Amino acid sequence: MSTVEQIVKNxxxxxxxxxxxxxxxxxxxxxxxxxxxxxxxxHGELEKTYKNLFEAGILTGGEKGLCAKGPNWKAPKFVLEKRYT
Known part of the structure; x- marks a missing residue:
């Protein structure tokens, strides 16, 4: 199982x-x-999640269809703990 697959599943x-x-x-x-x-x-959870993250200042608009870190962006726990390295 790939690292990305593990993250998406867990x-x-x-x-x-x-x-x-x-x-x-x-x-x-x-x-x-x-x-x-x-x-x-x-059931449309991805769009709702994007909306919530933008409203919370975690994500902001970026370039080439990507998002950028907003003023309230913090690395998720799984990144800080390096669970999937």
Whole structure:
């Protein structure tokens, strides 16, 4: 199992988006999550999560379809603990 697959299967959606939205545009992130954990975003949760993260100042608009770190961005627990290195 790949590292990305482990993260998508084991971590909360909000934490996944907090990290991967900086690296992948919305459409690619949607496909990535659907490939590894379809149930996580079955009912529009991805769009709601993006909206909540933008409103909370965790993410902000970036370049080329990517997000940027907002003023309230903090690394998720799984990143700080280096669970998947």
């Amino acid at each position: 971590e909360p959606l909000e934490e996944i988006v907090t990290v991967f939205a900086l690296l992948k545009p919305h459409r690619q992130l949607d496909m990535l999550i659907r490939r590894h954990n379809r149930e996580l975003i079955q």
